[in-house]
Amino acid sequence: MDPAADQTRKKPRRPESTPAQRALALLVRREHSRPELTRKLLARGIGVEEAAAAVEKMAAAGWQxxxxxxxxxxxxxxxxxxxxxxxxxxxxxxxxxxxxxxxxxxxxxxxxxxDWPARARDLVQRRFGVSCARTTALQRKAADFLVRRGFDGDSVRAALRVEPED
CATH class of the missing domain: 1.10.10.10 (Winged helix-like DNA-binding domain superfamily/Winged helix DNA-binding domain)
Structure with a gap:
């Protein structure tokens, strides 16, 4: 066979994926919420009605x-x-x-x-050690860390007590 003829032949194109196939491809990788899945389908050029129908189809089938x-x-x-x-x-x-x-x-x-106070206490002990309760600066640092992590004030106070049973 002539090598020049091989270069002129093109591979057959795969048919375009349906919106449902695209939604399923996203869901196979990881779970998505309905709004997130719809947003991703819209970003891939799928129309609003088609995206909504595809998401509904995935939910009805138990995929989403x-x-x-x-x-x-x-x-x-x-x-x-x-x-x-x-x-x-x-x-x-x-x-x-x-x-x-x-x-x-x-x-x-x-x-x-x-058990958020226990989780916060664990996190502080792993991150700052058990001596965290002795210095105010370290306590402040630990408290800021817990607040950034999304713990409420009661959990932060419970985690920073000297005695866990206090």
Whole structure:
């Protein structure tokens, strides 16, 4: 066969993916919330009605579930040392609230992962050591760290007490 003839032949083009196929391709990589999935489809040039229909189709088939997404995100963030305020804000930024938010925190409570003062205390001890309670500057630094991580004031105060049983 002539090498010049091979170069002139083009590969057959794959047919254009449907909106549902694109949505599924996104969901295979990781969970997405409905608003996030819709936004990503719109960014890929899919029309508003087609994107909404594709997201609805994924939800009906069980591929997309806001509650499952919220529970997974909350569990992951809690395991990575983030507090309830930060988790709630991130869920809200994904367009979730109400039922999904409540279900995420209920799942954390059910699995025993919602002891925020204990999580904050653990985080401080790992990050700053047990001697953190002795110096005011280190306590302030630890408190700032916990607040940035999304822990509330009660959890921060509980984590910085000299005696954990106080």
């Amino acid at each position: 579930d806001d509650t499952r997404f919220a529970c997974n995100l909350a569990r992951t963030r809690a395991a990575n040392g983030y507090g309830p305020l930060r988790i709630r804000a991130e869920l809200n930024s994904h367009g979730l609230g109400g039922e999904s938010l409540a279900a995420a925190f209920a799942a954390l409570a059910e699995s025993g992962e919602d």
